[in-house]
Amino acid sequence: MTQNGEDTAPLRRPDVAGLRLAPDGPECRPAATAEPAELPQDRSQAILEAAKQIGAILKRAGHPFALAGSVAVYAHGGSRYLQHDADFAILPEDAEAVAATLREAGLGVRVPPEDWLLKTTCHGQNVDIIFALAHQPVTRDMLDRAHVLPVDSVLMPVLCPTDLIHSLISAFSEHYCDFGSVLPVARAVREKVDWDVVRTTCGDEPMPAAFLFLLERLNVIDAQEGQP
Numbered sequence: 661m662t663q664n665g666e667d668t669a670p671l672r673r674p675d676v677a678g679l680r681l682a683p684d685g686p687e688c689r690p691a692a693t694a695e696p697a698e699l700p701q702d703r704s705q706a707i708l709e710a711a712k713q714i715g716a717i718l719k720r721a722g723h724p725f726a727l728a729g730s731v732a733v734y735a736h737g738g739s740r741y742l743q744h745d746a747d748f749a750i751l752p753e754d755a756e757a758v759a760a761t762l763r764e765a766g767l768g769v770r771v772p773p774e775d776w777l778l779k780t781t782c783h784g785q786n787v788d789i790i791f792a793l794a795h796q797p798v799t800r801d802m803l804d805r806a807h808v809l810p811v812d813s814v815l816m817p818v819l820c821p822t823d824l825i826h827s828l829i830s831a832f833s834e835h836y837c838d839f840g841s842v843l844p845v846a847r848a849v850r851e852k853v854d855w856d857v858v859r860t861t862c863g864d865e866p867m868p869a870a871f872l873f874l875l876e877r878l879n880v881i882d883a884q885e886g887q888p
């Protein structure tokens with residue numbers, strides 16, 4: 661999930677500079693299997709397979725996490741048409757341990773220029789391991805609010821709809837303001853979101869406020885009480 665505008669103050673990053681990351685390794689292939697796994701032909705299914713595999717690895721290792729991004733929207737009843745990658749939210753202080761777990765599973769872990777995530781690849785799909793959403797660190801409270809849902813038959817924690825929408829809307833800025841990509845998400849989960857919480861936490865910022873106004877005008881959500 662590519663998110664976060666560029667005009668906000670930089671996040672004070674947790675100390676993950678000491679990560680010792682191996683080069684890319686096998687892509688989610690069991691160590692004892694010499695034959696390459698047969699990959700699904702459908703891109704959306706490939707992304708789901710990657711999410712399932714990474715989720716299973718994190719679950720077995722006992723790392724607190726929650727599925728985020730478009731696959732989380734799918735888990736909450738949204739579209740199965742997935743275009744980009746799979747995203748997982750983890751605690752900032754767990755970044756090094758999660759990287760080690762992925763390496764032990766035979767995955768390469770990359771540290772991109774952005775200082776709020778790690779990257780890996782599974783089933784030919786990019787997977788982002790995120791420890792800050794919209795320049796705000798992932799917190800234990802956020803992970804505790806996650807819903808355990810089936811993701812194409814694999815149970816895993818998924819960001820609650822309110823946190824999911826908040827992370828997407830909070831990323832809007834003058835440099836990133838793609839309302840069109842978030843509008844279908846808001847439609848898909850609107851009945852599961854606490855919109856009062858969303859308004860309270862990010863509705864004072866110009867771009868999030870504009871998007872909330874658009875949702876009201878399109879009758880996706882009710883107008884704020886006291887407003888016409």
